[in-house]
Amino acid sequence: MEVLDSQQTVLTNAEMYRLVVERRKHHSELAKDQRVKALGTVIYETSSYLQNTPAATQKIENIENLIRAIAPFKVFI
Numbered sequence: 001m002e003v004l005d006s007q008q009t010v011l012t013n014a015e016m017y018r019l020v021v022e023r024r025k026h027h028s029e030l031a032k033d034q035r036v037k038a039l040g041t042v043i044y045e046t047s048s049y050l051q052n053t054p055a056a057t058q059k060i061e062n063i064e065n066l067i068r069a070i071a072p073f074k075v076f077i
Contacts, residue, residue, distance in 0.1 A: 012055070012058075012063050013054075013058075014054075014055040014056075014058040014059075015060070015063070016046070017050040017053075017055040017056055018060075020046045020050065021047060023039075023043055024043045024044075027039065027040055027043055
C-alpha cells in the first residue's frame with residue numbers, strides 16, 4: 001500500500017457515520033454485479049454500530065464549534 005497524501009486528519013464518529021450513510025446509499029444504487037461484498041459488509045457493520053451511538057444525532061455545526069473551542073489547547077495533532 002502506498003500513502004498518496006501524507007496529511008493526516010481525525011474524523012469524529014459523527015463525520016464517519018455520515019460518510020458511511022452516503023457510501024451505503026451509493027453502494028445500494030450500484031448493480032448487484034458491481035457491488036463489492038466485503039465493502040457492503042463493512043458499511044453495514046459500521047453503520048449498525050454508529051447508529052446506536054450519539055454520532056447518529058450529533059450536528060456537524062456543534063462538532064465544528066467544539067474543534068474551534070479546543071484548538072488553542074492543541075488537542076489534535
